[in-house]
Amino acid sequence: MNGEKIEALSSANEYLYNLKGGIKSIVEAIQEGREQEGINLVSAVAEGIDWVSNVINLTKDIQKNEIEIQDINEQIEAIIEALENEDYILVGDLFNYEILPILDRVHDEIQICIAN
Numbered sequence: 001m002n003g004e005k006i007e008a009l010s011s012a013n014e015y016l017y018n019l020k021g022g023i024k025s026i027v028e029a030i031q032e033g034r035e036q037e038g039i040n041l042v043s044a045v046a047e048g049i050d051w052v053s054n055v056i057n058l059t060k061d062i063q064k065n066e067i068e069i070q071d072i073n074e075q076i077e078a079i080i081e082a083l084e085n086e087d088y089i090l091v092g093d094l095f096n097y098e099i100l101p102i103l104d105r106v107h108d109e110i111q112i113c114i115a116n
Contacts, residue, residue: 005058005061006059008055009062009110009114011055012052012056013110013114015048016103020104022048023103026038026042026095027096030089031092038091038092039088042091049072049103053069056106063109063113064113067109069102069106075102079091
């Protein structure tokens with residue numbers, strides 16, 4: 001069972017590179033005035049964040065230090081509100097300055113887990 005959990009964390013580790021790349025694509029598109037292109041990526045990124053959150057929650061018992069990802073939910077709610085208000089600059093900023101740092105921290109913690 002632990003082997004499967006370590007494998008799941010390894011998959012999350014690899015996936016996070018793509019997920020963070022997707023977020024950077026959203027931010028870049030919004031900053032360059034291609035809001036619709038960026039917004040079209042949001043649902044895929046949201047699904048990716050949900051998948052990573054599930055992996056983290058299902059592997060808590062093998063994590064060296066418990067990986068906290070709950071704080072990402074507040075930011076997701078803020079992104080949803082910004083989308084409803086069509087405040088795409090705020091959407092980009094939330095992804096860039098709130099979500100990415102959380103995912104960077106989570107990624108670092110996952111790498112520590114799978115390295116040992």
